[in-house]
Amino acid sequence: MDFMLPTATDNGARLAAILPTGLAAVARGAGADPAEVLGRALGAGTLDDRVRLAASGALPAIRSFVLVVVDGLGHANLAERKGHAPALAKLQRRRIETVAPSTTGAALTTLTTGRLPGEHGLIGYRIRHPELGLLTTLRDWEGIADRAAWQRAAPLFGLAESIGARSIAIGRPAHASGGLTEAILSGAEYHPGQRIDDRFAIASSLLRTGEPAIVYLYIDELDKAAHEHGWQSDAWVRRLEQLDAALDGFLRTLPGGVGVALTADHGIIDVAAHQQVMLDSEPDRFADVAAVGGEPRMRSLYLRDGVDAAETARAWAGIEGDRAWVATREAAVASGWFGTVAPEVAERLGDVIIAARKRVAYYCGDDDPRALAMVGQHGSLSEEERGVPLVLAGALAGTGFAAAAAANARAVPGALPGR
Numbered sequence: 226m227d228f229m230l231p232t233a234t235d236n237g238a239r240l241a242a243i244l245p246t247g248l249a250a251v252a253r254g255a256g257a258d259p260a261e262v263l264g265r266a267l268g269a270g271t272l273d274d275r276v277r278l279a280a281s282g283a284l285p286a287i288r289s290f291v292l293v294v295v296d297g298l299g300h301a302n303l304a305e306r307k308g309h310a311p312a313l314a315k316l317q318r319r320r321i322e323t324v325a326p327s328t329t330g331a332a333l334t335t336l337t338t339g340r341l342p343g344e345h346g347l348i349g350y351r352i353r354h355p356e357l358g359l360l361t362t363l364r365d366w367e368g369i370a371d372r373a374a375w376q377r378a379a380p381l382f383g384l385a386e387s388i389g390a391r392s393i394a395i396g397r398p399a400h401a402s403g404g405l406t407e408a409i410l411s412g413a414e415y416h417p418g419q420r421i422d423d424r425f426a427i428a429s430s431l432l433r434t435g436e437p438a439i440v441y442l443y444i445d446e447l448d449k450a451a452h453e454h455g456w457q458s459d460a461w462v463r464r465l466e467q468l469d470a471a472l473d474g475f476l477r478t479l480p481g482g483v484g485v486a487l488t489a490d491h492g493i494i495d496v497a498a499h500q501q502v503m504l505d506s507e508p509d510r511f512a513d514v515a516a517v518g519g520e521p522r523m524r525s526l527y528l529r530d531g532v533d534a535a536e537t538a539r540a541w542a543g544i545e546g547d548r549a550w551v552a553t554r555e556a557a558v559a560s561g562w563f564g565t566v567a568p569e570v571a572e573r574l575g576d577v578i579i580a581a582r583k584r585v586a587y588y589c590g591d592d593d594p595r596a597l598a599m600v601g602q603h604g605s606l607s608e609e610e611r612g613v614p615l616v617l618a619g620a621l622a623g624t625g626f627a628a629a630a631a632a633n634a635r636a637v638p639g640a641l642p643g644r
Contacts, residue, residue, distance in 0.1 A: 230325075230550050230560040230580065231606055237324030237335055237342075237564075238640035240613070242267075242633040243486055244381050244439075245339045246626065247290035249633075250484060251437060252388040254286040262388060266339050266381050267636045283625030283632070288482035289390070289432055291440040291619070294336060295468060296329060297448030297601070299492020300612035302456050309466050312473035313487075317617045319627060323491050325562035326350065326523045326580075327603050327610040329448070330362030330405065332490035337409045337441065338378035341564025341639045343571075345378035347408075348563055350520040350604065352573040353527065359518050366404020375408075377567070382412030382439060390437040395424045397445065413441060421446060421467050425475040432480055444468060448493070451601030455495040461601075476618055484621035489613040491603040496521075496586040501597070502548075504579075505589045510544070513537055518575055521586035521596070522604035525575025534576040541579060549587075550580040550606065562606070564639025581605045 245266035249259035300320040307314040324335050324342050328350045331342045342348040347362045354360050354375070357368055369375050382392035394410045398417035406415070416431070418424035421444055428442055446464045447456075454460040476485070504524065505511040513532040518525035528537060534553045542551035557578045558566045579587060586602050603610045617626055634640055 230552055230557055230562055233322070233562065234641060235322040235634075236562050236639070236641050237322060237332070238634035238637040239321040239615070239631055240323055240332065240488065241335045241339050241341060241637045242630045243488060243615070244292060244336060246284065246630040246633050247292060247484070247486060248381060248384055248388070248439065249629075250284050250287045250621075250626065251290050251385075251390050251439065253284055254288050254482065255388050255390070255437060257388045259284055262384060263633060263636070266384055267633065268339075268638060283629040285484065285621060285624040285626055287484040287620045288435075289438040289440065289484070291428060291432070291442060291483060291485045292336070293442045293472070293485065293487040294333065294444070295447060295487065295489045296443070296445040297451050297456070297491065297493050297603070298465075298468075298489040298614065299456075299609055300614045301609045302492055303614055306462060306465055309462050310469040312469045312476070313616060317622055317627075318614050320612045321488070321615045322611045323489070323613050325606060325611075326519065327491040327605065328520060328523075329490050333405075334376060334378070334409050336488070336490070337380045337382070339381055339637065340378040341637065343558070343563035343566030343639055346376055346567075346570045346573070348566070348570055348573055349518065349523070349525065351518040352525070353518060353575075355569075355572070359516055363405055366408075369404070372404065372408060377570070380409055380411050380413070382410070382441075385412075385439040388437070390439050392439050393428075393431055394441045394443070395427050396443040400443070410441070413439075421464075422471040422474070425471045429475055429478055432483055435480070448601075451493045452599045453601075455600035456493040457495055458600075479619045481620065483619045484624075484626065485617070485619040486621060486626070487614065487616040487618070492609045492612055493601045493603055494584060494607065494609050495600050496584055496602045497600070500585050502585050502587050503590060504587050510540070517589055519578075520604045521588055521599070522581045522602050522610065523606075524579040524587045526577040526579065528576040532576075538577045541577060545579065548581070548583045548585055550582055552578050552580075554578060561639075561641050564637075582607070
């Protein structure tokens with residue numbers, strides 16, 4: 226059996242290119258060399274002609290750049306509920322693809338570092354640390370002595386100073402500190418706002434000073450509502466309406482020269498309780514599995530010593546059929562979905578990967594009851610989970626920013642050749 230994940234032309238490289246392209250647009254507005262800024266942001270010693278063209282031609286010149294990241298707002302989710310988001314619905318919008326796995330820690334790190342998970346290292350929700358065992362990338366940072374070796378890519382906010390801009394991160398007070406915040410937002414001032422409209426109000430106040438700025442504004446309420454109630458619930462729709470109203474007010478008072486890009490870390494699908502699959506329901510089949518990582522839509526099976534991964538993957542593939550993509554770690558890495566994967570990062574994944582293809586979620590009998598109660602899910606490679614919006618507004622509306630970001634994605638390390 227040839228273990229392969231589905232073919233793709235984008236492994237999140239366009240998502241990775243958004244902040245570098247925003248930095249380059251601010252550099253151009255400040256009279257600096259945007260190609261030089263792109264080279265530093267993307268780690269490319271020599272940019273190819275297509276990227277240079279994007280930097281010099283399609284790229285707009287702006288004073289400030291605002292990146293709004295809405296956790297759990299998939300392109301398909303927004304399209305289905307656009308009647309509840311009139312402000313978003315009338316803006317220039319296109320579909321791009323997020324990283325694999327389509328999960329928050331991996332995607333947010335890509336957004337702020339310009340690197341894919343195979344390079345930055347947070348290659349899933351629950352992954353293996355060489356000394357500490359399985360850790361969740363959102364919460365488990367205690368005891369990690371060398372955090373720079375765990376999250377291996379520096380956030381790009383430090384580049385703002387070199388072009389005369391201030392770096393600002395805005396999110397809930399609960400996210401003001403912690404391991405993940407330090408790993409992906411270092412170099413930016415953190416401004417807390419409890420409610421969605423509070424965060425947009427903070428951004429408005431800071432932008433009215435006229436000082437050039439790179440602003441990262443994070444909204445997680447939609448994701449929380451989706452996990453608890455499902456994205457098709459009234460609770461999720463209310464959060465979408467709150468987001469849309471706050472965004473509309475923000476854009477109406479936006480100063481000139483400020484470009485706004487809105488995107489997400491992943492989309493959401495709803496999985497009912499009867500669609501949950503218990504991996505350990507048959508003890509004999511599960512006997513070779515030492516631990517289970519990942520998350521319900523993309524599981525990592527860590528096998529016991531001496532167990533053949535290819536044979537185990539074939540057995541699980543035979544059981545799951547078209548319900549999931551099943552691959553060895555080596556085949557999953559070779560697929561290119563994670564970007565170029567360093568050996569020490571590859572070892573964080575399980576020996577066998579099970580990525581949900583149908584509308585199912587994989588659990589074990591001893592999983593946290595709160596996890597078993599989740600309705601909204603993400604993490605795998607379906608169109609709904611991978612597709613996220615790229616919405617442009619303010620000084621970016623009607624410009625070549627999206628084309629520039631697409632061109633710049635080709636220079637993201639580990640981008641798929643078809644990108």
